[in-house]
Amino acid sequence: MSAVAAFVDLLAGRRDPAGLAPRDWDGVIGVARSEAMLATLAHRLDGAALPHAVAALFADQRAAAEVAQRQALWEAEMARRALAPVGIEFVLLKGAAYAAAAMACAAGRQIGDLDILVLAADIRRAENALLKAGWEWVKSDPYDDHYYRAHMHELPPMIHSGRDRMIDVHHTILPKTHRITPDALALVSDAVTSGDGFAVLQPTDMTVHCAAHMLADGDLQGGLRNLWDFHLMTRDFAAADAGFWGQLDGRADLHGLQAAVHRAARLSRDLYGAVLPGGWDRQDPGDAWFRRRLLARDDWGRVTNPLLEQVFYIRSHWLRMPPAMLAKHLWTKWRKR
Amino acid sequence: MRHSVRIAVGPVQFRIGSDWAGPVAALDRLYAGYPRDDARPADATVRLFAARPWRRWLRPSVHIGGDFIVPGALPLPLSMGLLAAEMAMNLQVALGWRRHLLLHASAVARDDRALIMSGESGSGKSTLAALLGEGDWRLMGDEFTLIDPAGGDAFAFPRAVSLKNEAIAEVAARVDAARLGPLLAGTPKGDIRHLIPRADAIAAMHAPARPALLLFPRFGRAAGIESMGEGEAFVRLTEASTNYVALGEAGFAALTRLVRETPAFGITYPDSAAGIALVEELWAEAAR
Incomplete structure (x- = not known):
């Protein structure tokens, strides 16, 4: 039995954890750790009949994730206190947003950096306000700094000197040089307020961003986690609003991200058993490559197909910038090695 | 991985995999007197590996990995494989353990x-x-x-x-x-x-x-x-x-x-x- 298949089956609810042999758990836990999803699995299997050692480890993970989320939301509050006095409102993105909105995918989800979205017009003032409030630059490399400012969708990463936590300040959700240009103004102006009082993207935009982050921007590192977010949020948004899938289609089209959103939906069906409405429930031969990339882990948590990983890495750069610019960028990066 | 051993130290059950037999044999000897429960799932995974396949034999050097990895950590020569294993076990506990x-x-x-x-x-x-x-x-x-x-x-x-x-x-x-x-x-x-x-x-x-x-x-x-x-x-x-x-x-x-x-x-x-x-x-x- 492949460990990554067992892991995905357990999340999807297709496999009874009681049916796993004691030693099968090594691989499942190894894969879950390498995907940064051990606490997510621990939540998914909360209350299931598990070997004692696994139950104890999962309880540790749930408790640790709760602390980590509280710390992540505190960091969001710190950003609010730095930016509110200068009149800058921001929208929380990704993990912190899911936690602030108490979404199902937030249960046990690891939250890395604080990701926030501000209007492009506010970005310089946001930067100054954060620098005054104790954040500082992480990268000192002038090329990287220039590259971020000229071509990326976010400021160069900053870290808070006292709390040692990173913040990524975005002004849109894809690099400026990307073939696709989402409507950043619509993202910010249609944001909604979460239960915690933070602004988060409205449901269709949040879903589009999740798909964009997974399939249009990155190289599918952490893809299983992003896909799990996508699966749970679409399931719950559709349950709350019967017209959700139709609205999602329209919104994805507005941002130019229909292909990514549809692919994410199909992959969530293939891996996690999502039920899709008509018009979404199709087959695409290209999906097989994505499935293979997402499942390329052995029972020691290692990537099993480095060549495929490399192909997706190159693809992510190919999407991010035009060929001539890509060549120049890779040349500069290579000379700096 | 090619060679592996399971070791319980205090509350932590380790699973240690290695590209070489040497470090595993050395651990086996050091930890022979520790309680063994081979059916118990591991809390922490340690990997001792060669960065490139040929480095298994040619100037073999042991990289430290597992559940947690420190980027840029220097490898150790295979003759110090036991030290690499010790450092890797410490690393997994230091970064991963949450019960205490x-x-x-x-x-x-x-x-x-x-x-x-x-x-x-x-x-x-x-x-x-x-x-x-x-x-x-x-x-x-x-x-x-x-x-x-x-x-x-x-x-x-x-x-x-x-x-x-x-x-x-x-x-x-x-x-x-x-x-x-x-x-x-x-x-x-x-x-x-x-x-x-x-x-x-x-x-x-x-x-x-x-x-x-x-x-x-x-x-x-x-x-x-x-x-x-x-x-x-x-x-x-x-x-x-x-x-x-x-x-x-x-x-x-x-x-x-x-x-x-x-x-x-x-x-x-x-x-x-x-x-x-x-x-x-x-x-x-x-x-x-």
Whole structure:
């Protein structure tokens, strides 16, 4: 039995954890750790009949994730206190947003950096306000700094000197040089307020961003986690609003991200058993490559197909910038090695 | 992976995989006397691997990995594979363990009460613990001491003791040679030789001990004792803990309780005999 298949089956609810042999758990836990999803699995299997050692480890993970989320939301509050006095409102993105909105995918989800979205017009003032409030630059490399400012969708990463936590300040959700240009103004102006009082993207935009982050921007590192977010949020948004899938289609089209959103939906069906409405429930031969990339882990948590990983890495750069610019960028990066 | 072994140290079940037979065979020998439960799922995974396939044979160098990886960590030559395994096991515990507050400290116990010694590398905390563990103390560990956030008890992590430089000869003179690992000469941390804890210490590795005395030893100066306030002990131990921040409020509660309930001293000592004498003197007061 492949460990990554067992892991995905357990999340999807297709496999009874009681049916796993004691030693099968090594691989499942190894894969879950390498995907940064051990606490997510621990939540998914909360209350299931598990070997004692696994139950104890999962309880540790749930408790640790709760602390980590509280710390992540505190960091969001710190950003609010730095930016509110200068009149800058921001929208929380990704993990912190899911936690602030108490979404199902937030249960046990690891939250890395604080990701926030501000209007492009506010970005310089946001930067100054954060620098005054104790954040500082992480990268000192002038090329990287220039590259971020000229071509990326976010400021160069900053870290808070006292709390040692990173913040990524975005002004849109894809690099400026990307073939696709989402409507950043619509993202910010249609944001909604979460239960915690933070602004988060409205449901269709949040879903589009999740798909964009997974399939249009990155190289599918952490893809299983992003896909799990996508699966749970679409399931719950559709349950709350019967017209959700139709609205999602329209919104994805507005941002130019229909292909990514549809692919994410199909992959969530293939891996996690999502039920899709008509018009979404199709087959695409290209999906097989994505499935293979997402499942390329052995029972020691290692990537099993480095060549495929490399192909997706190159693809992510190919999407991010035009060929001539890509060549120049890779040349500069290579000379700096 | 090609070669693997499962080891339980205190509450942590390790699964260690290696591209080479050597490190696994060395671990097998050092940990032969530890309880084995091969059906128990692992808490932590360690990988010792070659960065490129040919580096398995050609100038073989061991990279350290597992659940947690430190980017840019330098590999070690295969002759130091045992040190690589030790470092990798420590790394997984330091970064991954959440059940207890982890203190980078050695500990020994007597009558179910624990003496905890924290200090930087070279302070002598390992050597003191190893020597006390050969007397009428139970060795709890030379690297990590685990504090239960709920009850405040100390738990043992009695891995094979990592003896360094002059401490090797000092301890080797007192123990059966069968309890010593191979000499790893000229490692980045100096000469290293592992000491297998006594069988009774391994058998009692799950037994809790109530913290009774906190010491911050410093080797190489005239004998001296300095009482330490709660505040200073607290700050020093936050720095000696690898998961204090990650545990949040539970970590703060566990650590404040520890420094409030446990007398703390800084000690300086010129040699091991003087160090042990100071420990016994302070223990006689603390354990009253």
